[in-house]
Amino acid sequence: MSQITIRYFAAAAAAAGTEQESWPRVESLAQLRAELVDAYGDPMAQVLRAGSFLINGVVRRDDGELGPAGELTVDVLPPFAGG
Numbered sequence: 001m002s003q004i005t006i007r008y009f010a011a012a013a014a015a016a017g018t019e020q021e022s023w024p025r026v027e028s029l030a031q032l033r034a035e036l037v038d039a040y041g042d043p044m045a046q047v048l049r050a051g052s053f054l055i056n057g058v059v060r061r062d063d064g065e066l067g068p069a070g071e072l073t074v075d076v077l078p079p080f081a082g083g
Contacts, residue, residue, distance in 0.1 A: 002024075002070075002072075003022045003023065003024060003025060004022065004023055004024075004025050004066075004072040004073070004074055005020065005021075005022055005071075005073045005074070006020065006023055006073075006074045006076060007073065007076070008020070008076045009075065009076065010077075010080075011043075011046075011047050011051075012044070012051060012076040012077065012078050014043070015040050015043035016036075016044065016076075017040075023035070025066075027065055027066065028063060028064060028065050028066060029053060029055070029063045029064060029065075029066060030064075032053075032066070032074065033063065036076070047078045048076075050078070050079040051076065051077050051078045051079055052079075053075065053077070054074070054077065055072070055073075055074055056071075056072060056073055057073075
């Protein structure tokens with residue numbers, strides 16, 4: 001089974017308790033969201049409500065499929081405040 005690399009930033013890293021980990025490959029962003037909330041609970045749910053994902057460096061706002069098999073890096077980004 002292939003793996004994905006998940007990198008967490010700021011509040012997402014605090015919710016996950018790590019900055020990076022490998023997970024078994026999932027089919028869709030919706031499935032990944034659900035599994036992240038199952039694993040890390042409400043703190044992660046709060047981040048995901050307003051945060052965003054980068055899939056191999058491309059912003060994703062939908063819950064669709066992650067794409068073809070191969071190396072996959074998912075960045076979990078909390079909302080960022082400007083200033």
